Structure formats: C-alpha cells, structure tokens
Amino acid sequence: MAELKYEITEHIAILSESPKGWHKELNLISWNGRDPKYDIRDWAPNHEKMGKGVTLTEEELNNLKSVLLKKG
Amino acid sequence: MAELKYEITEHIAILSESPKGWHKELNLISWNGRDPKYDIRDWAPNHEKMGKGVTLTEEELNNLKSVLLKKG
Numbered sequence: 001m002a003e004l005k006y007e008i009t010e011h012i013a014i015l016s017e018s019p020k021g022w023h024k025e026l027n028l029i030s031w032n033g034r035d036p037k038y039d040i041r042d043w044a045p046n047h048e049k050m051g052k053g054v055t056l057t058e059e060e061l062n063n064l065k066s067v068l069l070k071k072g
Numbered sequence: 073m074a075e076l077k078y079e080i081t082e083h084i085a086i087l088s089e090s091p092k093g094w095h096k097e098l099n100l101i102s103w104n105g106r107d108p109k110y111d112i113r114d115w116a117p118n119h120e121k122m123g124k125g126v127t128l129t130e131e132e133l134n135n136l137k138s139v140l141l142k143k144g
Binding site: 012013024040042052053054057059060061065067071 | 084085087088096098112113114124125126128129131132133135136137139140141143
C-alpha cells in the first residue's frame with residue numbers, strides 16, 4: 001500500500017466523542033508535506049486511527065461559516 | 073455489493089465548485105431511511121456520483137458553528 005504522510009499542525013476543536021472514545025475533530029492537517037488544510041474527521045483515541053472525513057480550504061470553511069450564521 | 077439508499081432531504085449550500093464541475097456541498101441527507109443528518113461531501117454534476125464526506129449531527133454542527141465563530 002502507498003504511504004500517506006500527514007501532520008496535524010493545529011488541533012482546533014473536538015466536535016463530539018463517541019462511547020468508544022472516538023472523537024470527531026476539526027484540525028489543520030498537512031497531507032504529504034503540502035500546505036495544511038482544514039479537516040473534519042473521526043479519530044480513534046490518541047489519533048491512532050483515522051476515519052473518513054473531508055478536507056476544506058480556507059475559502060470553503062469561510063463559506064461554511066457564512067451558511068451556518070445565516071441558518072441561525 | 074450492498075446497496076446504500078439515501079435521499080437528500082434539504083440542499084443547504086454549495087461550498088465550492090471544482091474545475092470539473094464537482095461541488096462540495098452541505099446537505100441534510102437521510103441514509104437508509106433513517107433520520108436525516110447534516111453531510112459535507114463532494115458531488116459530481118447532478119449528484120450522479122458522491123465523493124468522500126462526513127456526516128454531522130445537529131449537535132456536532134452547532135459545536136462546529138461555535139468554534140468557527142470563536143475562531144473569528
């Protein structure tokens with residue numbers, strides 16, 4: 001399998017915790033040495049495993065913020 | 073392959089559009105007939121294919137909103 005290198009450059013927030021201790025988190029993550037992107041994803045305790053997630057650019061995160069504000 | 077049934081119950085917002093016409097969207101989606109959850113995901117034009125994404129509960133979305141507001 002190909003290797004995926006990543007570094008969590010900023011732990012921003014934990015959005016929820018499951019009964020098994022997985023966290024849904026918002027972080028800034030650098031994938032394969034590239035510029036960090038925002039990332040919403042499930043993580044096992046101590047970040048030992050990652051679940052599915054989405055990466056968001058600064059612009060996408062700002063759009064999301066505007067939408068959530070309008071949504072009230 | 074197992075079948076995954078889903079219904080987009082509310083199109084909330086398009087967060088971005090790629091050069092190939094894929095959209096990153098925030099929607100409310102019901103998966104396999106369950107109560108709808110918030111969903112951030114990439115979609116091909118006309119929702120013909122879905123990319124990776126995350127589902128968020130109402131509580132997780134509210135937490136995300138609070139975090140984005142504090143972040144400024």
